Amino acid sequence: MVVREITYAEAIREALREEMLRDERVFLLGEDIGLIGGVFKVTQGLYEEFGPERVRDTPISEEAIIGAAIGAAIAGMRPVAEIMYMDFLMCGADELINHLPKIRFMTGGKLKVPAVIRTQCAFYRYAAAQHSQCFPAFLMNTPGFYIEVPSTPYDAKGLLKSAIRDENPDIFIESAALYRVRGPVPTEEYLIPLGVADVKKEGKDVTVFAFSIMVHVALSAAKKLEVEGISVEVIDPRTLNPFDKKTLIESVKKTGRLVIIEPDHKTAGVGAEVAAIAVEEAYEYLKAPVIRLAAEDMPAPFSPKAYNAFLPNEEKLINTIKSLVKRSK
């Protein structure tokens, strides 16, 4: 198997391109995704290759973009819509929440909605409160669609291809801060099953649950802690729905300690659910309370100085793990 290093953005682009070549029902729509290849350049070159019919620039109409994707999907197409910032999902929330995940159910299974909504969380871009949101917990709390949160180029490509082929609606949440990060990706085709977590690093003292950009923080912390004799296991769920409880629980049973690091707000965030699951299903194995490190419970501040402190970071994670291990020796 030939493996190259490509960026996260390139991996996504490859997934889109391969699926468009493979299945003529696949098409893209979104703001500025065509002529200029997207404001983050993720779709670059696809307009030239596939033309304006299959790479459709749209007006600034998030509700209509998501609604049109739903309509095309129930009529047998495989739309992949791009919503430029996760915040803007709220501009199309009626279609996103009241329609997309409920149509199959409401029609007693008569319809399928194989649409993918790609979006991104703009971590570390200092774009302030309306361009920095990350609310995957709400999507988890909304049954009916799958949710991918890739952390590496490899995962991004494999998950996106699976999401496009999957018959369920998918919300594919990218991280703009990762677009230029490189990682190994095979040249041969591969798919990643939806609902299977990835143990990004094995360890035995403490489980760190991290997704999207926080996986990198966790891995870096784990490396440093290794030197200090603390063995950290890093679990990356890769999809938040389906949620791979098994991998999480097995790890917690093994280590007895769970730290969550997440880029969304702490209160009622993804970590709350993860902590609740751990307590529900591995209560007897826990040697210490579950700790959540998350973004502060406040809108994202513009100031980089404030923003960098607003998100959890490696230092906090290292300190948390150390004191957790010490206290529950």
Added chain:
Amino acid sequence: MVVREITYAEAIREALREEMLRDERVFLLGEDIGLIGGVFKVTQGLYEEFGPERVRDTPISEEAIIGAAIGAAIAGMRPVAEIMYMDFLMCGADELINHLPKIRFMTGGKLKVPAVIRTQCAFYRYAAAQHSQCFPAFLMNTPGFYIEVPSTPYDAKGLLKSAIRDENPDIFIESAALYRVRGPVPTEEYLIPLGVADVKKEGKDVTVFAFSIMVHVALSAAKKLEVEGISVEVIDPRTLNPFDKKTLIESVKKTGRLVIIEPDHKTAGVGAEVAAIAVEEAYEYLKAPVIRLAAEDMPAPFSPKAYNAFLPNEEKLINTIKSLVKRSK
């Protein structure tokens, strides 16, 4: 103090009326709230008393309703907007999520947004997937507004009056299934502070955390369990933000057992946060895992038979508590 029995709807109406009499900046807007007094009759009579300027019927424009409430609020008014079903909050989600809770912060505290958005969750109305949603967890995950979830006429009135006077934006979540439920309400004026949970019943063996309509289920179960010798404490948070951790934690420390019963979906619901808090802050006191009883992780089915099984109920709660107490004796 004279106390009468009035309905939950009447209590809300009294709160609106009193605040409108007290403060001429208070006004109402929403669909069909004027001429016919609202589809649930909550605002009945107010149009006649205060006229169409202060009780404004609007077009079906949830985004504009919430947006206009924001605008009026930052310009010094005290709007109370009604969104007919909680589901329809998603039709105005850009203003609701991207604007309402962030404006004060984004403007460095220069603006205040003292708007109240009233809405209701249509439990047990068999109105299917698009008219039955309840997603307070998402609102909790969105910093910047307060969230009230009253379970009784007394709480509804006292909380709504406080919410209207409060300088922060508020999402006031009613339960349509409670509108005709009666309860004692003083004739004299009173306010309920935002952020203070209410111990709806004291007990010592197990803490049940319940809000909105589930408080009634919890109280009824508690009564029956009392007979069987199990003493249940029922905690009603009354507001989800600010969240009164203290009352919860103290109760859990006392009983060592926590069961959550909630009308929203289980995964990433309010209960996840409550469980996570309990583990974070009362880990050493817990004698058993925290159990969550919640709506199924699926959209609400129309069929009453299916829907009644979709929500958690008294029987499940009783059984859960019994087995929890037995297993952690």
Added chain:
Amino acid sequence: MDVKSLSKELLLDMYYKMVLIRRFEEKLVELYRIGKIPGIAHGYIGEEAVAVGVCSALRKDDYILSTHRGHGHSLAKGVDPKYLMAELMARKTGVCKGIGGSMHSTEPEVGVIFSSAIVAGSIPIAVGVALAFKMRREDRVVVSFFGDGATNRGTFHEALNLASLWKLPVVFVCENNFYAISTHISKSISAKEIVDRAIAYNMPGKVVDGNDVLAVYEVALEAVERARRGGGPTFIEARTYRWLDHGMYYLGKYRPDEEVLAWKQRCPIKLFKERLLREGVVTEQELEMVDVRVLQEIEEAVKFAEESEETDLEFAKQFVYVR
């Protein structure tokens, strides 16, 4: 429209559909009162000519998308009343298997693809369906039904803009019954006339008497053919009136008695019947046969629904995901 230019078969079918809708809704009211139908339901009585006029202009493989007030649309497009009745009664045999209820009919085989209970919620979805047809070079057309109130939602705006921009084969049918629940259009719509909104999308707009089934049929046919030829969307404002309250509950008085009365005197079924007889294209007896057939069908539908199994949670659960 010249009645004589239309086949007797078509005319009788139109009459049949209108009567079917009327009797179905009357039965609904009756069943609702005695607690046999749960939840929320909205009647279509008085507006029959719109659904029937429009759907008569469609092929079976054309799709319609509907609203909270959708029974008429479904029946006009060919949904078997027994599956619709079973849905209203929350049975496994219902069009949505008892999971959707009154506001969510679907029967793709006859061209009813989806109804939304969110006002204007199905409009952008209709646009997406039309996009699929266009991209696949199919000559199928989509009709999006919605009310006057729906034209105030942002979704309406975004969807119509997109449809016109991309010249999609969709016909927007606004059923202007002058009220959204209790709210008269004068209190909700700032445009001089609803049809003026089409100008904002550079889309042809037509006003039609929504109580005249042939008038509706005529404008619909033109719009449908235009869409089918690749000419893009059309906006139709059909003016009509609902006889019942908004839903099954009495919400108070918000319409003048004379207004209600005047519209009832312009009953779309009566108008059509009189015309058919006046022009001598059908006989009283032929119409009566239709009336009898409809009554039978409704009885059968109720029987079928009542004998069907109620939808339960485990049954419903399997339809959340494709697995």
Added chain:
Amino acid sequence: MDVKSLSKELLLDMYYKMVLIRRFEEKLVELYRIGKIPGIAHGYIGEEAVAVGVCSALRKDDYILSTHRGHGHSLAKGVDPKYLMAELMARKTGVCKGIGGSMHSTEPEVGVIFSSAIVAGSIPIAVGVALAFKMRREDRVVVSFFGDGATNRGTFHEALNLASLWKLPVVFVCENNFYAISTHISKSISAKEIVDRAIAYNMPGKVVDGNDVLAVYEVALEAVERARRGGGPTFIEARTYRWLDHGMYYLGKYRPDEEVLAWKQRCPIKLFKERLLREGVVTEQELEMVDVRVLQEIEEAVKFAEESEETDLEFAKQFVYVR
């Protein structure tokens, strides 16, 4: 508009504001390149006549609501450039205390109440502000600025409908610079002309040359006076052009060179300056004095910002709730 009918003071102030915006934005580009300004920022160069023409028609206590491309609006309405610059540099002294950044200016004392970074997001809020004015019987007016792209959002539709329905004192100013990021209006707006959208709300609509500050001033004045008198909202489409890329990053080529060039030749400042001199209402020297004053102010603004303290998390935290 007859220049001679206007006071010299007003004319010089217009010139001053336009030059101030131009120099401010040029400085922004420079500072951005060297990493002194973080985040997202959008320049207003080329569009100065719109903000200045409109804001010159307003009283100090009238309010404007702005967008992601808002520096020009703020400066035109009277925000001190040093507080704006401090905001862009994330300082505690900024208009939003370094919490909002480029897209969220506010300074209620001079009438800049709020800017949203969500396209069209501030339009319904503007309507709400106007509602407050009307309910309190104040004779103040609100201006809602937005771009061509914003007219495709549903929020725009809902807000304009409501404003017209309730006859609110608001003026909607669409800055049509022909592009939303890379998307030309022909690919996003189905209306023949944007101004046609006003018809959907039964609202007067005006097109104006957005590079002619006096033309803008004239239509704005009329609209503002109409709103102030209780005549309700007006829609103004001001046609203009942005010289820079959408934001501070190069996003690729999507505009023909000739188009950019042609618009640059119609530089709004140049046009105004030439006219003022031609009509002899000001002297070269007077204008030069303004130029010098502006340069100084910009330097002071940068200095002020750089000397101010950076906003940190604890500082920002106190502004989430009123407690």
